[in-house]
Amino acid sequence: MQQLNLRAEVKNLIFSYGDKKVLNGITLPIYENRVTALIGPSGCGKTTLLRCFNRMHDLYANAQYHGEILLYPDQRNILGKEIDPMEVRMRIGMVFQKPNPFPKSIYDNVAYGLTVRGVKKKSFIEEQVEKSLQQASLWNEVKDRLHSSATALSGGQQQRLCIARALATEPEILLLDEPTSALDPISTRHIEELIQELRKDVTIAIVTHSLHQAARVSDFTAFMYLGDLIEFGASDQIFTNPKDQRTENYITGRFG
Amino acid sequence: MRRLRERAIETVLFLAAASSVLVTIGIVGILVVESIPFFEHVTFKEFLTDTQWTPLFENAHYGILPLLSGTLLSTVIALSVAIPLGTVAAAFLSEYVRPSWREFLKPMLELLAAVPTVVYGYFALLFVTPLLQKIIPSLSGFNVLSAGIVIGVMIVPYVSSLSEDAMRSVPNHLREASFAVGASRMQTAFRVVIPAAFSGITSAYVLGISRALGETMVVAIAAGMQPNLTINPTEPAATITAFIVQVSLGDLPHGSIGYQSIYVAGLSLLVLTLCFNIVGLWLRKKFQEKE
Numbered sequence: 001m002q003q004l005n006l007r008a009e010v011k012n013l014i015f016s017y018g019d020k021k022v023l024n025g026i027t028l029p030i031y032e033n034r035v036t037a038l039i040g041p042s043g044c045g046k047t048t049l050l051r052c053f054n055r056m057h058d059l060y061a062n063a064q065y066h067g068e069i070l071l072y073p074d075q076r077n078i079l080g081k082e083i084d085p086m087e088v089r090m091r092i093g094m095v096f097q098k099p100n101p102f103p104k105s106i107y108d109n110v111a112y113g114l115t116v117r118g119v120k121k122k123s124f125i126e127e128q129v130e131k132s133l134q135q136a137s138l139w140n141e142v143k144d145r146l147h148s149s150a151t152a153l154s155g156g157q158q159q160r161l162c163i164a165r166a167l168a169t170e171p172e173i174l175l176l177d178e179p180t181s182a183l184d185p186i187s188t189r190h191i192e193e194l195i196q197e198l199r200k201d202v203t204i205a206i207v208t209h210s211l212h213q214a215a216r217v218s219d220f221t222a223f224m225y226l227g228d229l230i231e232f233g234a235s236d237q238i239f240t241n242p243k244d245q246r247t248e249n250y251i252t253g254r255f256g
Numbered sequence: 257m258r259r260l261r262e263r264a265i266e267t268v269l270f271l272a273a274a275s276s277v278l279v280t281i282g283i284v285g286i287l288v289v290e291s292i293p294f295f296e297h298v299t300f301k302e303f304l305t306d307t308q309w310t311p312l313f314e315n316a317h318y319g320i321l322p323l324l325s326g327t328l329l330s331t332v333i334a335l336s337v338a339i340p341l342g343t344v345a346a347a348f349l350s351e352y353v354r355p356s357w358r359e360f361l362k363p364m365l366e367l368l369a370a371v372p373t374v375v376y377g378y379f380a381l382l383f384v385t386p387l388l389q390k391i392i393p394s395l396s397g398f399n400v401l402s403a404g405i406v407i408g409v410m411i412v413p414y415v416s417s418l419s420e421d422a423m424r425s426v427p428n429h430l431r432e433a434s435f436a437v438g439a440s441r442m443q444t445a446f447r448v449v450i451p452a453a454f455s456g457i458t459s460a461y462v463l464g465i466s467r468a469l470g471e472t473m474v475v476a477i478a479a480g481m482q483p484n485l486t487i488n489p490t491e492p493a494a495t496i497t498a499f500i501v502q503v504s505l506g507d508l509p510h511g512s513i514g515y516q517s518i519y520v521a522g523l524s525l526l527v528l529t530l531c532f533n534i535v536g537l538w539l540r541k542k543f544q545e546k547e
Contacts, residue, residue, distance in 0.1 A: 059435060061354065090438035100429040103452050113437035116447070162433070169437060 006072045007032040007173060007203040008053070013067035013079070015045075015052055017060075022048045024227045025067065030173065032072075035195060035204045037218035037235065039211060041250065044224040046207045050175050053078070053205065054092045055085035071172070090117065093166030094175040098182050099158035101150035101165075106133075106142050109150045109161055113169035128168050135201065136164035137194055156187025163194065167202070174198065176206040180213065192217050211251055215239045223247045287526060290519035294318075297513050303520070309483035309499070311514035318517060320524055322483035326493035327528070330404040330475055333489055334468040337408025339461060342415025343450070346457075349416070350423035351445040362420065369413040377477030380406035385478065392490060398480025401489040406478065407471050415464040422456025423449050455543040462536030466529050472497035496525045 008030040015023040023045045030036050038046040048057075055078065057063035068077040071091065078088045093113075101109050110129045119125060129146070133139040138160040142153070150161055159179060166174055176195070180188040195204060195217045208214050214221055214235065221238040223231045223246075231238060231247045242248045295303070298318045306319025345365065349358055384402040389395045395402075426449050434444040450457065472495075480492025481502050494502075500518045508514040 054436060056432065056436065059432070086438055086440060089436055094436040096429060096432065096436075098429055100427075100433040102430060102433065102448055112434070112439075112447070116434075116437065116439040116443045165433075165437065 004034070005032040006030070008072060009068075009070045010049070010052075011068040011070065013049070013052060013065070013069065015048060015057070015066075016064045017057075018062040022227055023052075026224075026229045028222055028229055028232055030203060030205055031220065032203050033199055033201075034219040035199055035206060035217055036220045036222065037214035038205065038207045038222050038224060039209075039214050039250075040224035040230075042209075043226075045227045046224050047177055049224070050094075050177055050205060050207050053173065053175055054089045054094050055079070055083075056094070058085045090169065091171060092173045092175060093169065093171035095159070095162050095166050095177065095179050097178040099155055099162055101153070101158050101161050103149065103151055105147045106150045106153070106161060107146040110164050110168050112165060117169065129164075132164040132168040133161075135167050135198065136160045137190070137197070138164055154187070156183050156190060159183060159187065159191060160194065163191075163198075167198075171202065173203045173205060176204060178207050178209060181209060188213075211239070223250060225250070284526065287519050287523040290516060291523050294513060294516040294520045307485045309494075311503070311517050312508065316514065318513075318520075320496075320521070322485040323494060323496045323499055323521060324524070324528075325485050325487060326400065326475070326479070326483065327469060327495040327497070327525070329487060329489055329493065330400050330407060330471075330479065330495055331465065331468040333401060333404025334407035334411060334471070335461075335465060337405055338411045338415050338464050338468070341408070342412045342460070342464065343419055343457065345412065345416040346419035346423055346460075347445045347450065349420045351441060351449060362417070366413045366417055368410065371410070373410065373471065373473035374477070376406050376410050377403075377474045380474055380478035395490045396480070396492055398478060398482070398492040399490050400475075400479050400493045403475045403477075403479040404489065407468050407474050410471070410474070411464045411467045414467055415460045418460035418463060419453070419457045422453040422460065425456065426452045455540045458536055458540045458543065462533055465532045465536070469525065469529050469532070470497060471495075472501055476501045496521045496528075 006029055010026050010028040010030070013023055013026045014021065026049060028036075038049060040046050051057055052065065053069060057065075065079040067079070069079050070076065071078050076083070078092075102112065104112075107129055110132055111125050114125050114128060130139060130143075133142065138157060141157060142161075150158065153161060159182075163174075163179075180191050183191065192213060195206065198204060199219075206214075206218065218235045221233065221235040222229055223238065223242075223244070225246055231242060231244045233243075238247065239251060242251060303318055303320055305321070306317050307321055308317035308319050309322045310317045349362055349365075353361060380402045381398075384406055385395065385397060385399065388399075388402055423445075430448055430452055431444055434448045439447070475495045476498040479494065479498065481494045481498050482492045483499065484491060484493045486493060500521055503515060503518045
C-alpha cells in the first residue's frame with residue numbers, strides 16, 4: 001500500500017440538534033484517495049457525521065457543532081463559525097440516499113455546480129461535463145441525449161448522474177450517503193465498481209447499511225454506535241478481527 | 257337502508273358538483289342568446305374592426321377594439337407589477353423566512369386581498385395618480401397607468417400565495433442537492449426551486465391574469481370610462497368591465513342595442529379569459545412534461 005496522507009481529520013466532534021446530542025465526541029481520520037466507510041445501526045449518527053463534513057446541518061435551525069473537522073493540507077477547521085458553509089460545499093461534494101437530479105437536462109445537471117460558481121466559459125463547462133460523466137461511467141449511455149431530461153433516466157443512471165454532478169466541480173472529498181439503498185442489485189454493483197475507480201481521483205467517505213458493501217468498497221471502516229465511534233481501522237481488520245465486542249456483535253449480525 | 261343513505265349522499269354530492277357547471281352553462285347561454293339581437297344590427301366585421309365604441313352617442317359605433325385595448329393595457333400593467341412582486345414575495349416566503357415568521361407574514365400578505373376593490377379604486381385615483389403626476393406631469397387625472405399599478409398590487413397576494421404553495425411543495429432533496437454543490441440560497445431559489453415549481457406558478461399567474469382582466473371597480477373609478485383606442489397608459493381609457501358597469505348604472509334605455517351591447521362585452525371578456533386559461537393550461541402541461 002502507498003503512503004497514507006491525511007485528507008481530513010475529525011477531532012472531538014460533538015453535534016447536537018437543540019438539546020439533543022447526536023454525536024458525543026468523534027475523532028476520526030480521513031485518508032487521501034481512500035474510501036472510508038461509516039457503519040452502524042440506525043440512529044448511530046453516521047449520516048449526521050457525514051453531513052457535518054459539508055455543513056448540511058446549517059440549512060436547518062438549532063444545529064450546533066463543537067470540536068473540529070480539519071481539512072488538509074491547509075488544516076482549516078471547516079466547522080469554524082467564521083467559515084461560510086458555501087465555501088465548504090465548494091470543496092466537498094455529496095451524493096444522497098435517493099437519486100435527486102434536478103428537473104433539468106442531463107447536461108445542465110452536471111454543469112450546475114460550475115454555473116453556480118460563475119464559470120462562464122462554455123468550452124470548459126463542456127469538457128468538465130464530459131469528463132465527469134465519463135468518471136461516473138455514464139457518458140456512453142447519455143452522450144447522444146445530453147439535452148434531454150435527467151428525470152427520464154433509470155434510478156441507477158440518475159444516481160450516477162448525481163455522482164457526475166458532484167464530481168464536475170472537482171471536490172476534494174466526496175461524501176456518499178447510502179448511495180445504493182434505493183437501487184436494484186445491478187445498479188448497486190455498478191456504483192460499487194465506480195467507487196473503486198473513483199478512489200484514484202478523490203477521497204471518499206461513504207455511509208452504508210450494507211456490511212458487504214462496506215467490506216467490498218472501503219479501505220477503512222468506522223463503526224459507530226449511539227453517537228460514539230466504537231472502532232476505527234482498516235476494513236480487513238474490522239471485518240475479520242474486530243477488537244471491540246460491540247463491533248463483533250454488529251458485524252456478525254447479533255444486533256442492529 | 258344503508259344503501260339508500262349512500263345513494264342519497266351520492267346524489268347530494270353530485271348536485272353540489274353539478275351546480276357550478278350548471279351556473280357556468282347558464283351564464284354562457286344567456287350571454288350568447290342576448291348577444292344575438294346585437295349582431296342582427298351590427299355586423300361581426302364592424303364589431304371587430306371599428307375603432308370607436310360609442311353606444312351612448314347619437315352616431316353610435318360598436319367596435320370592441322377600444323375596450324379591448326383598455327382591458328389588455330390595464331392587465332399588462334397590472335401583471336408587470338404583480339408577477340415580479342408576487343414571485344419574489346413567494347420566493348422570499350418559501351425559501352428565506354423562518355417558518356415561525358412565515359406563519360405571520362403570509363396571512364398579512366393575504367390581507368391585501370381582503371381590502372374592498374372600491375377602496376383600491378379611490379386609492380388609485382386620489383393617491384397614486386397625484387403621486388405619478390409629480391413624475392409624469394402630462395398624466396391625466398384619469399389614466400390606465402395608476403389603475404393598472406393598483407390592480408397589480410391588489411393581485412400580488414393571489415400570485416404570491418399560490419406560487420409559495422407551489423414552491424414549498426418542491427421536495428427538500430432538490431434543495432439539498434443544490435446547496436451540496438455550493439449554491440447560495442438565491443441560486444437555489446431561482447435556478448432550482450422556481451423552475452421545479454413552474455407548473456404551479458403558472459396556475460398562480462393564470463389566476464392573476466383572470467383577476468386583472470375581470471377587475472372592474474378600480475378601472476371604473478380611476479381610469480376614466482372613456483373608450484379610447486390607445487396603448488398610451490397615461491391617457492384615460494375604458495375596459496370591458498368598466499363599460500358594463502357604466503351601462504348597468506342606467507345610462508341607456510333597457511332593450512336598446514346599446515343595452516344589448518353589454519352582453520356582447522361580457523361575452524368578449526369571457527372569451528378573452530378563456531383564451532388565457534387555455535394558454536395557461538397548455539403551458540402548465542408543457543412544464544409538467546419536462547419534469
